[in-house]
Structures are given as C-alpha cells and as structure tokens.
Amino acid sequence: MARSGVRKEVPTAEGTTSLATRAEEAADTADGHARPGGGRNDGGRSGGDRSGARRGTARRPRRRRVLRWSATVLSVVILGTAGAGYLYYQHLNDNLQTGRRSSGDSKAEKPQPNAAGQTPLNILLIGSDSRNTARNLELGGSRSSVGSKPLADVQMLVHLSADRESASVVSVPRDTRVDIPACTDPETGETYPATNRIINESLARGGAGCTLAAWENLTGVYIDHWMMIDFAGVVSMADAVGGVEVCVRQNVWDRPLPGVPGGSGLKLEAGRSTVQGKQALQWLRTRHAFFSDVGRATAQHMYMNSMIRTLKQQNAFTDTGRLMNLAETATRALKVSEEIGTVNQLYDLAMQLRTVPTNRITMTTMPTDTDPQNANHLVPAGADAEQIWSMVRDDVAFDKNGKPSAERPGSADEGGRKASGDPAADDAEIGVLVRNATGSAAAGAVGGRASTLATALVEKGFTQAAADTTGGPSTERTVVRYPSAELEGDARRVAEALGIPSGWVRKSTDVTGVTLVVGDDWRSGTTYPRQSAPRAGDVPESAGALNGSDRGSCMDVYAPYRW
Structure with missing residues (x-):
C-alpha cells in the first residue's frame, strides 16, 4: 500500500504521469541503465525462467538498489500527501506568465509533415529590456525608461529539425529595419498600423505576439511558440545554471566613454572566465566593446x-534535484505563449531539445547590410539573408554533417508541382x-511589376489576369495565394506556368481569388528565377556560424574598451 501511495499520479496537459516513475527512470538513466519503454529493468527476472537469479548472473547491482530506493524516497518527499504532488505541479504552473501566440497580421503557414509524419519546431526567444520593476531597474538602464513599453533587444529563432537530429539558431540584430505588420495589443486592445521600423520596436506594438508576426513576415517561417525573459530572469537563470564559461582575447571593460554613453559594465581579464548572475547579464548586453549588435549576437x-x-x-535533465531547481527558476523567469503555458509542455520541449548533440547545434546571425536610410540601422x-531563411523553411541542417529532412508535401520541388x-x-x-x-526594407519598389506579369500571364493564355492597382505591403518572398480549397488547383496552375515552386502556393483568408504577390525575390523578368535547393551546411559566411561543440571561440574587444 505504501508503494501505491508513492506512485500518486500528477495531472498534466496530456493526461497523467507518475512522478515516482519519472524519478526512478532518471535514476536508472543516471546509472547508465536506461529502461527501454520505461519497463522494469530486473535482469529478466520478471517472468519465465528465474534460474538466473538463483545462479546470481542477473543480480541487481547494489548501486542500482540504492539509486532506486533514493528515487522512491525522493518521490515520497515531493508528494508528501496524496495531494501534495498536484499542489507542487500547480505551484509551478502558477509561476508561469502566458500571452497570445500571435497578435499581428501574418501569412506564414505551418509546414506539412515529412514522409515520416514529422514536422520541425520553431521557437522565438525574446529578451526584453523592461525596466518596469525595481529589480530590472537595478540591473540596467535609465530611470527615464520606467513606465515605457519594453523593447525586444534580443531576438533569436530556434529551429529544431523535423527528425530532431539538429538545431539551428538565427539572431536578428535589434536595429534591423523590417516591415512590422498591423498588430493589436492583447492586453489593452490598442491597435497599431503596419509600419517599417527597427525590429525591436515590435514588442511595444502588441507584445511578443507582434514580434512573432514580424518574424513570420520577414522569414516566411511559421513560428510555433515564443518565450520571453527580462533582465531579472536572465540573472536568476544564470545563477540556477551555476555559471557559464565565456572568453575574450583582450581585457574588456564595457563602460561609458566621451561621446558614447551607456555600457553594460562588463569587466573581465583576457582569457576564459565563468560568468553568472549580474555578470552574465552584462556579458549578454555588451554591445560597444564587441563592436556592434552583430558582435553582441555572437557573444550571446x-x-x-x-x-x-x-x-x-x-x-x-536526469538529476531530479537539479531539474526541480531549474523548473522553479525557469517558471518564474519566463513568459511564454499560451499554448505551451504548462510545466508539462515546457518539460516536453526541453526533452526534445535535449536529444540534439552539441555538434549538431549551429548558432548564426541573419546577414545584414547598412541601412541606406540610417547609418545606425541595418537591413x-x-x-545571404534569404539563403538562411530558405534553409530554415526547407528544414535543412546548418551544420556540415546535416542533411535535408525527407521532402514534405508542399516543399519546393523542381517542377513546382504538387498533387491537389x-x-x-x-x-x-x-x-x-x-x-x-x-x-521591402532592403530596396525600393520596382515600378510596373504587376502590369508586366499580368501581361505575361495573358500571353500564356490566362486571359483573365489583371494588375492590382490598390497596392499593399511589401514582402520579401513571392507567393501565390488562394482563399479556399476549390481554387487550390487554379493557384497551382498559375505557379506552374511562371516557374514558382509549389511550396509558395498558400491558402490565405485575406484574398478573394487567386492572387500573385510579387516579392523582392523577383524584381525583373517574367519567369521566376530558378533557385537551387539548399544543402546541409550551405550557411553563408556572413552569418557567422558557430557550432555548439566549438570550445575554442573567443571574442575580440574593440580597442577603446580594453584596459
């Protein structure tokens, strides 16, 4: 009866799970004896011939018994009474703040599963510069910012491949000018029109959901979830991890200089250092000493x-005590999109990310140029930028050992065809x-493109083709949209006639008929420019790829910030 009490089931988003079972599995895994399928690992003594037990050939090691006993005791301590496990689970859930996944106008669609029924997972990480708490104000920034809407100073897209064998991370520098779509703040109901501004302002125009929508419009990538953290959260997470090793090639002191205010306060000697707490935040916020926002992204x-x-x-992920400490800290530090707003769902995400070896993780920054409208901004x-996003959309691994996932229905193909x-x-x-x-942000409009391509379609036999004279927002990628299933075949026929890959035929509720939207990737000619399919490892040099297993990387320090 006591054992039955230990296995009290804890409610989760997907049913129930036994905390004691999870603890025992963790203990067995830590001992190097994972139990396939979560089954009993008893050396074959759970049925059939038990002679092996008598001979002692399948005897359970003493260490295993100790670990198993410890896991059971730990479960008793955690559960305490029949309802304590549920209360602790609720406590962690109550720590979490949640928000709407998207609060902006976005056209990105979920990718279709590959042949194995798998789909990639995309998560947007947002670092807020909010100073609207005493702790955040203490950790950085000016008091004049108190009460202002926060900006998204750190933005990274984490792409986990459909087969869960590789992961790619792409940062976009905060001062990159992009098209931010129309957004509605889900908390206040305030609406914001579409605009062309630097991307960190998107957070103040409708929350994290607006930032997600801006990313989807920039990249053409459907983003499943977002996670946001502020200054105080970064410090608490850094403390929970217990310190992270970083490296600088020269002594660094990121401080105010004549004519250059600000600075993170980071001060380190050349070589390797372990940073945590406030010093970890200083590392992540250092900008001038690492030359620019692009340098800061590399340091991150x-x-x-x-x-x-x-x-x-x-x-x-297998040490129960460590996992509980990290869970407590993370649930207090993070705000997440509502569809992953439970501890169970976050745990499942962590387990998926855990399976990726470090040498299959690649960190990059979207290639940028100086903004012709403002030398302090980027575009x-x-x-090179399109190459990065094409690899994410097509689920192609960034590391050189990767390979394209199995082709998904609707992915780009040579003939631009897809069964419908x-x-x-x-x-x-x-x-x-x-x-x-x-x-779009990178270049001016090309006059007459709609008329040119409408004429080309008429010449190909599409005699009802016409140019739209009402205009609309710019976009990086050409796409053929259709409003309902009965027009899908028509849309695909138009795409085929112009050489547009089938992956860019999309259902959309904001059109009333088949609509060809000509983007910045097709600025001349009447046949869509043929693009070779990206291959694993084809990351542009300008993206500054950094492999997860690279322990030798070290940051250069801009000379004025050396000491």
Missing part, C-alpha cells in the same frame, strides 16, 4: 552554446490578380 551565441554544454555535463542582406484534390480550370477561365509587393 557563445554563451548559449556554453550553457547547453554545461547543462549536459551536469546531467540537469537584411538580400541573397482540386483540378485546375482551363487557363483562360482562371482569374488572377497580380499585386506588386516589391519594395
């Missing part, structure tokens, strides 16, 4: 890679509206 990647290696070395660097349950009408019967959406 170094920190994240080192933290992942540290957690793996600590067996943080996406055309082909809706047969296309005759070309002459298909109505097509052509919209000129060139002119």
Whole structure:
C-alpha cells in the first residue's frame, strides 16, 4: 500500500504521469541503465525462467538498489500527501506568465509533415529590456525608461529539425529595419498600423505576439511558440545554471566613454572566465566593446552554446534535484505563449531539445547590410539573408554533417508541382490578380511589376489576369495565394506556368481569388528565377556560424574598451 501511495499520479496537459516513475527512470538513466519503454529493468527476472537469479548472473547491482530506493524516497518527499504532488505541479504552473501566440497580421503557414509524419519546431526567444520593476531597474538602464513599453533587444529563432537530429539558431540584430505588420495589443486592445521600423520596436506594438508576426513576415517561417525573459530572469537563470564559461582575447571593460554613453559594465581579464548572475547579464548586453549588435549576437551565441554544454555535463535533465531547481527558476523567469503555458509542455520541449548533440547545434546571425536610410540601422542582406531563411523553411541542417529532412508535401520541388484534390480550370477561365509587393526594407519598389506579369500571364493564355492597382505591403518572398480549397488547383496552375515552386502556393483568408504577390525575390523578368535547393551546411559566411561543440571561440574587444 505504501508503494501505491508513492506512485500518486500528477495531472498534466496530456493526461497523467507518475512522478515516482519519472524519478526512478532518471535514476536508472543516471546509472547508465536506461529502461527501454520505461519497463522494469530486473535482469529478466520478471517472468519465465528465474534460474538466473538463483545462479546470481542477473543480480541487481547494489548501486542500482540504492539509486532506486533514493528515487522512491525522493518521490515520497515531493508528494508528501496524496495531494501534495498536484499542489507542487500547480505551484509551478502558477509561476508561469502566458500571452497570445500571435497578435499581428501574418501569412506564414505551418509546414506539412515529412514522409515520416514529422514536422520541425520553431521557437522565438525574446529578451526584453523592461525596466518596469525595481529589480530590472537595478540591473540596467535609465530611470527615464520606467513606465515605457519594453523593447525586444534580443531576438533569436530556434529551429529544431523535423527528425530532431539538429538545431539551428538565427539572431536578428535589434536595429534591423523590417516591415512590422498591423498588430493589436492583447492586453489593452490598442491597435497599431503596419509600419517599417527597427525590429525591436515590435514588442511595444502588441507584445511578443507582434514580434512573432514580424518574424513570420520577414522569414516566411511559421513560428510555433515564443518565450520571453527580462533582465531579472536572465540573472536568476544564470545563477540556477551555476555559471557559464565565456572568453575574450583582450581585457574588456564595457563602460561609458566621451561621446558614447551607456555600457553594460562588463569587466573581465583576457582569457576564459565563468560568468553568472549580474555578470552574465552584462556579458549578454555588451554591445560597444564587441563592436556592434552583430558582435553582441555572437557573444550571446557563445554563451548559449556554453550553457547547453554545461547543462549536459551536469546531467540537469536526469538529476531530479537539479531539474526541480531549474523548473522553479525557469517558471518564474519566463513568459511564454499560451499554448505551451504548462510545466508539462515546457518539460516536453526541453526533452526534445535535449536529444540534439552539441555538434549538431549551429548558432548564426541573419546577414545584414547598412541601412541606406540610417547609418545606425541595418537591413537584411538580400541573397545571404534569404539563403538562411530558405534553409530554415526547407528544414535543412546548418551544420556540415546535416542533411535535408525527407521532402514534405508542399516543399519546393523542381517542377513546382504538387498533387491537389482540386483540378485546375482551363487557363483562360482562371482569374488572377497580380499585386506588386516589391519594395521591402532592403530596396525600393520596382515600378510596373504587376502590369508586366499580368501581361505575361495573358500571353500564356490566362486571359483573365489583371494588375492590382490598390497596392499593399511589401514582402520579401513571392507567393501565390488562394482563399479556399476549390481554387487550390487554379493557384497551382498559375505557379506552374511562371516557374514558382509549389511550396509558395498558400491558402490565405485575406484574398478573394487567386492572387500573385510579387516579392523582392523577383524584381525583373517574367519567369521566376530558378533557385537551387539548399544543402546541409550551405550557411553563408556572413552569418557567422558557430557550432555548439566549438570550445575554442573567443571574442575580440574593440580597442577603446580594453584596459
């Protein structure tokens, strides 16, 4: 009866799970004897011939018995009474703050499963500069910012491949000018029109859901979830991990200089150092001493890679005590999109990320150019930026040992074809509206594109094609949209006629008929430019790729900030 009490089940989002079972599995895994399927690991003595037990050949090691007993006792301590496990689970859930996944106008669609039924997972990490608590104000920034809406100073997309064998991370510098879509703040109901501003302002125009929508419009990538953390959260997480190793090639002191205010306060001697608490926050916020926002992103990647290696070395995912401490800290530090707003769902995410070896994790920064409108800002660097996003969309590993996942229905293919349950009408019967959406942040609009391509379609037999003269927001990527299933075949026929890959035929509720939206990737000609499929490891040099197993990376320090 006592054992039955120990196995009290704890409610989760997907049913129930036995905390005692999880603790015992953790103990067995830590001992190097994982039990396949969670089954009893008793050396074959749970049925059939038990002679092996008598001979002693399958005898359980004493250490295993001790670990198993310890796990059971730990479960008793955690559960205490029949309801204590539930109360602790509720306590962790109550720590979490949640928000709407998207609060902006976005056209990105979920990718279709590959042949094995798997889909990639995309998570947007946001670092807020909020100073609206005493602790956050103490840790950085000016009192004049108190009461202001926070900005998203750190933004990274974590892409976990469909097969869960590799992970790619892409940062976008905070001062990158992009098209931010129309957003509605879910907390206040305030609406914000579409604009072309630096991306860190998106957080103040509708919360993390607006930042997610801006990313989806920039990249064409469907983003499943977001997670946000502020200054105080970074410090508490750094303390919970117990320190992360970083490296600088010269002594660094990121401080105010004549004519250059600000600075994180980071002060380290050349070589390797372990940072935690406030010093970890200083490392992550250092900008001027690392030359720019791009340099800061590289330093953040170094920190994240080192933290992942540290957690793996600590067996943080199998050591129950460590896991509970991290869970307590993380649930207090993070705000997450509501669909992952329980401890169980966060745990499942962590377990998926845990399976990726460090040498299959690649950190990058979206390639950028100087903004022609403002020398202090950046814009996406055309082909190099598109190469990065194409690899994420097509689920191609960033590391050189990766390989494209099995082709998913709807992914780009050589002929631009995809089977559709809706047969296309005759070309002459298909109505097509052509919209000129060139002119995104990186370049000006190309005049006459809608008319040019409408004429080309008419010449190909699509006699009902016409240019849209009403205009609309610009976009990086050309896409053919259709409003309902009965027009899918027509949309695919238009794409085929122009050489547009089938992956860019999308259902959309904001069009009333087949609509060709001509983006910045097609600024001339009447046949869509043929693009070779990206291969594993084809990351542009300008993305500054850093592999998770690289322990030799070290930051250069801008000369004025050396001491």
